[in-house]
Amino acid sequence: MEILRDLMNFLDSSVTMFHAINECEKVLQNCGYIYLPENEKWNIRAGKYYTKRNSSSLIAFDIANGDYHFQISAAHSDSPTFKLKDRPIIESNGYLKLNVEAYGGMIDATWLDKPLTLAGRVMVDTGCGIETRLLYIDKDLLIIPNVPIHFNREINKGFAFNNQVDMLPVFSAGNLSEADFDKMLAKELGVKPEAILAKDLYLVNRQKATVIGYDNELISSGRLDDLECVYTSLLGFIEAMNNDHINVFAVFDNEEVGSVTKQGAMSTFLVSTLNRINKALGKSDEDYYRAIAKSMLISCDNAHAIHPNHPELFDVKNRPVLNKGIAIKESANQKYTTDAFSRAVLKKILDKNNIPYQTFANRSDIIGGSTLGNLSNTAVSMNAVDIGLPQLAMHSAYETAGAKDVEYAIEALRAFFETNIDIKDDKVSLEV
Numbered sequence: 001m002e003i004l005r006d007l008m009n010f011l012d013s014s015v016t017m018f019h020a021i022n023e024c025e026k027v028l029q030n031c032g033y034i035y036l037p038e039n040e041k042w043n044i045r046a047g048k049y050y051t052k053r054n055s056s057s058l059i060a061f062d063i064a065n066g067d068y069h070f071q072i073s074a075a076h077s078d079s080p081t082f083k084l085k086d087r088p089i090i091e092s093n094g095y096l097k098l099n100v101e102a103y104g105g106m107i108d109a110t111w112l113d114k115p116l117t118l119a120g121r122v123m124v125d126t127g128c129g130i131e132t133r134l135l136y137i138d139k140d141l142l143i144i145p146n147v148p149i150h151f152n153r154e155i156n157k158g159f160a161f162n163n164q165v166d167m168l169p170v171f172s173a174g175n176l177s178e179a180d181f182d183k184m185l186a187k188e189l190g191v192k193p194e195a196i197l198a199k200d201l202y203l204v205n206r207q208k209a210t211v212i213g214y215d216n217e218l219i220s221s222g223r224l225d226d227l228e229c230v231y232t233s234l235l236g237f238i239e240a241m242n243n244d245h246i247n248v249f250a251v252f253d254n255e256e257v258g259s260v261t262k263q264g265a266m267s268t269f270l271v272s273t274l275n276r277i278n279k280a281l282g283k284s285d286e287d288y289y290r291a292i293a294k295s296m297l298i299s300c301d302n303a304h305a306i307h308p309n310h311p312e313l314f315d316v317k318n319r320p321v322l323n324k325g326i327a328i329k330e331s332a333n334q335k336y337t338t339d340a341f342s343r344a345v346l347k348k349i350l351d352k353n354n355i356p357y358q359t360f361a362n363r364s365d366i367i368g369g370s371t372l373g374n375l376s377n378t379a380v381s382m383n384a385v386d387i388g389l390p391q392l393a394m395h396s397a398y399e400t401a402g403a404k405d406v407e408y409a410i411e412a413l414r415a416f417f418e419t420n421i422d423i424k425d426d427k428v429s430l431e432v
Contacts, residue, residue, distance in 0.1 A: 008210070011221045025050070035050060036050065057077065065243075068291050077227070080395050081204070083102075101163060105395055115207075118141060121199070124196060144168070211403060220398060225399060228406070265375040271379045295383070320390035328357055358390070
């Protein structure tokens with residue numbers, strides 16, 4: 001329960017990708033990691049460091065003297081939601097609504113008829129320059145109301161929501177004006193309205209994370225995909241004893257919209273960070289190429305647990321269940337990075353440490369989603385395996401996973417980071 005309480009605090013605090021990175025940064029600083037801004041010279045040696053980009057992506061690394069290669073975990077900080085447009089206020093029939101658009105592929109219906117608020121970052125003119133401020137309005141601020149069934153008799157037979165019509169949240173029922181919106185933001189930030197220059201704000205489900213079940217079997221929260229993997233890989237990373245190689249903990253933004261941004265998995269962020277480590281340690285280009293060829297990545301993004309009401313949607317054999325361990329994910333069309341080589345390496349590590357695991361693959365007649373591992377490999381290619389914690393209702397505003405799997409995932413990532421994976425051509429030796 002202590003681990004679950006810590007995870008729930010992390011989930012409740014990580015209301016946007018910016019807040020998630022801020023929470024990771026707090027943990028790393030408490031563990032002695034030194035911040036290296038991307039726009040400054042890096043003077044590093046064996047030790048613990050981190051850098052970040054756009055305040056929404058982060059890479060931490062633990063440099064040990066020993067075999068020179070990288071062992072990397074990668075997760076993502078973003079989740080499907082709705083993003084506020086620059087001019088957000090719409091007046092309509094006495095109401096004030098907020099003009100939002102979908103970010104990622106969410107289950108629309110799960111956002112209706114529940115308390116919502118706003119969070120993100122705001123760029124503020126301080127008089128001495130432009131400063132980034134995190135914003136979370138800790139109040140039941142907004143709601144997206146359903147149309148009464150009396151006016152939409154077919155809603156329970158299937159209904160396609162229109163994002164420009166059905167998914168706009170109510171900000172006021174008549175008491176407020178358009179100017180009050182910026183006044184509200186300014187009051188929350190402690191600045192004048194004219195000091196607000198720009199903003200990246202998102203809708204946030206106000207339901208707190210909770211443990212569900214008479215025997216505490218389930219954990220439910222918004223943003224489990226993929227903050228559960230961010231949390232478990234972070235703990236595995238900081239708890240690992242590393243004496244042999246360079247451990248790397250990466251969190252990328254924008255996976256839910258394709259990863260093709262300056263802070264996404266397909267950006268230069270990972271490859272430039274690894275290159276800078278190489279050069280700062282006095283290594284040559286040849287050293288770097290050899291290190292990458294000996295390196296391994298675990299792509300951590302939650303997996304689909306078999307659904308209690310719809311087992312027919314899942315593969316007959318590769319169908320994870322809750323609380324039985326992490327899922328190793330594979331796809332013939334290369335949506336995931338797992339192959340026989342990487343699966344064998346990870347299975348050997350897990351078996352050696354008595355850590356349970358399962359397998360996931362889609363039904364052969366259902367096309368699944370992709371994740372960040374194969375995308376990051378377009379920038380820096382290495383052996384890689386995809387894993388995830390099994391969960392229900394992926395991309396809902398409120399998702400559910402197995403309580404035991406949290407600890408299994410931490411153990412799995414810790415074992416990965418503590419094992420020195422020595423890859424020589426098509427042979428591997430594993431040492432702790």
